[in-house]
Amino acid sequence: MVITKIYQPDQVDQAADELKKGELIAFPTETVYGLGADATNEQAVKRVYLAKGRPSDNPLIVTVSSVKMVEKYAIEISPAAHKLIKHFWPGPLTLIFKIKPESLPKAVTGGLKTAAFRMPANTVTRKLIELAGVPIVGPSANSSGKPSPTTAAHVFHDLEGRIAGIVDDGSTKVGVESTIIDLSTKVPTVLRPGAVTAEELENFLQEPVISDHHQVGAQEVPKAPGMKYKHYAPDAQVLMVKEALWPAALQWAAEQSEKIGVMAPTTVIKTGLPANCLPYDLGETIQTASHRLFAGLRNFDDQQKVNWILTAAYPETGLGTAYMNRLRKSSGNVFFTKNNPGN
Known part of the structure; x- marks a missing residue:
């Protein structure tokens, strides 16, 4: 059984070293705690699915510390996307882009030609990614299907013994996961609502934004987390x-x-x-x-x-x-x- 270590913000360099070794590290954001692994290391990413008990066709968000990291994988960042990035990043907004062929493992993308990227507002986590030198996947750090964790204690409850460590930066501020907007389509489409609302995005972009909250079918691969499987459910x-x-x-x-x-x-x-x-x-x-x-x-x-x-x-x-x-x-x-x- 793995000993799950609690890292304080001033120990983030130690947590980054674990990520470099292919280990799993939970990290804080302004929304919920995420479960990090090197997004370029397919074996490490597969261990995220195992630790969470998460279905393997559910794609993962790629968490970055800079726009330069996104540019390494995305085919194109449109003027509208740059506008959103400048205004909302770092923050609770995730953007889906078409990516360069085979630039990210299938375990990250679910086999799709797109990937979701987010730059969190939490400075400790951005430092963690910067020190690791690679983007990290960032699903919520909980047992799959259960309520998302908003404290390090929640993460420890669900994943103790399954991950190498948790960076503890206190309680999260927003409490619900980021808004996900798909920019790989002709019309920008919100696939998961969050603190940044569809109305806010539409007003900011000065163009229509579709709000698509449907559940995908059994044979369909979701483009974003939370579109296919049961989520956030307690036993009661x-x-x-x-x-x-x-x-x-x-x-x-x-x-x-x-x-x-x-x-x-x-x-x-x-x-x-x-x-x-x-x-x-x-x-x-x-x-x-x-x-x-x-x-x-x-x-x-x-x-x-x-x-x-x-x-x-x-x-x-x-x-x-x-x-x-x-x-x-x-x-x-x-x-x-x-x-x-x-x-």
């Missing part, structure tokens, strides 16, 4: 609760003979919950709710074991689109209803 059944249905949802919870997890806005928590309800405060805004979503789901997965989690639904606009994208997947798209709770 999550029930999404619309604002107007909180009284009915809490009444239903009170009638149960077991503990019920409640992830709700501060206003709901303050109204007082039934004695058998375990509260997790999502704060007062969609920003705090998005930041706390995965940590809350993990709380009821790892610490306070329950079979049901009532979780606040939000309007699907702005950041709410990204929040609900993750929540719909973690719940299997199940809403609480008065007549048929859990259906």
Whole structure:
């Protein structure tokens, strides 16, 4: 069994040395913690799939420390792409480009002629990549399908003994993964919503941007993570609760003979919950709710074991689109209803 070491930010050079040896290192970003391996080392990348239990046809994001790294692999970076890079990088935006033939291993691309690139805002991770001298793959550092990790402790819980180390830079700030926009198509297409919204991208580019949130078919290779397989799901059944249905949802919870997890806005928590309800405060805004979503789901997965989690639904606009994208997947798209709770 591998001993998983915790590296502090001032020990990032040691973590980079491990990456150079083909080892796996989890790293912090402003969104969630990622699981890094040398993106040019196919055997190291394959070990990422094994460590996570991730399907091998699910492509990986290539995490970089400079635009120069992207230029080494991308066939062309269009004027629109350069504009996005200048404004949004480093930050929570991932860009998909057509890449030079065989410039990256099939284990990274899923066999596609494209790859997704991101430059995170976290300076520690950019230093890690710079010291390693190569781009690194960066899927979320969790067991595949489970809620994404927003602290080093979450990573350690899922991957202890399976990876060489974790660079601990505290809790992440955004809490949901980056927006992914496909620039290999005629019309820019958002394949995964995040903190950078489709409306924001459209206004910035001054051209149409498609929002494509579909799940791909069984025989189709996804161009981005999160489009094919179950994601973000705790062991418990999550029930999404619309604002107007909180009284009915809490009444239903009170009638149960077991503990019920409640992830709700501060206003709901303050109204007082039934004695058998375990509260997790999502704060007062969609920003705090998005930041706390995965940590809350993990709380009821790892610490306070329950079979049901009532979780606040939000309007699907702005950041709410990204929040609900993750929540719909973690719940299997199940809403609480008065007549048929859990259906």
